[in-house]
Each structure stands twice: as structure tokens, then as C-alpha cells.
Amino acid sequence: MIDVGSKIKLLRQKTGLTISQLSSLSGLSVSMISQCERNIISPSLSTIETLSSIFDVRPSYFLEKDFLENTIFRSPDDNISFAMLMSRASGYPFDFYRIILKKGDKREISENASAGFCNFFYVFKGSCMINGDAVKEKEAILISSESGVIKIEALKDSFIVRVKTTKS
8 A cells, every 4th residue: 555645744844844735735635645645535636736836746646556665676696685765756865775785786777868966875884896996994986877887896895875866
């Protein structure tokens, strides 16, 4: 089941609005918003369009399952763990990944060179090569999406965080 109510409440809280303020902005009753947030009633498509306009998200945001969030992708040899923890598709301003590699593991990430994104990698533990640059524990590197492919090779067992966001 899709939890539309939690998504409405999350966006309302992230924008600092009270239910009463959202009611004034949207023309929806306080009672209706409260019931939608608690999943007592489901919002109509018209309500979803109104809310998506106020919160500046696609209407589909409210109807998508969060299948990408907390999904862990593993390589066939089960050494590489790649988990998306937050995604722009779910209303966050960036994609947030956790990457765990064993020494010698290699990972290639294909990027759309025209997408206008930048990738921030932070090595919490271990060391690795990212596009030919050595990155040690507690160091970071910023890579533009124009590079096309991002190549990561673990020099030691590594725990890496990747944040992908639009350039500003």
C-alpha cells in the first residue's frame, strides 16, 4: 500500500507549514488534510494536483511506491553493496547512496553527460580510486556528470557515501 498521507505530512513539515496554513493555501479543509495525512481518506486526483503545485513536486510523487529507497543492489559475487537511501524521485533534493566495497572491487557508474548533475563522494572508511584520483579515509571528491562514467576501485575495504545533486 502506498502511504500518501505520510508523504503529504512530510512535505508540509519540510516546508514549515501548519495544517491550517496548508488549508489556506490549498482551499482544502483542515479536517480533510488531517484525514489524508492519517490515511483515513485518500485524496482525489484534483487534491493531489493542488498539493503537488504547492509543494513543487510531480503529482506522481504521491502515488509512487518508495521502491528505490533503501533498496540494496549487490553484485553477483556479493562483495559490492550499493544502496540508495534517499532519492529525488521521493521528494528529496538529492540522491543519497551508500557503497560498500571489498579490497580490489571495482564499480562503474554510468552518468548522462548532459544531465547537469554533480557527484560528491566521501570515504568514511578505507581508501579507493575514483576516476583515477586516490581518495583516502575522511577525504572527499566532487565529480561532474560530464565525465560520463565514474570508475571506483577499492584499495582497501571501503565504506563510501555518494550524494548526487543538480549543479547550482
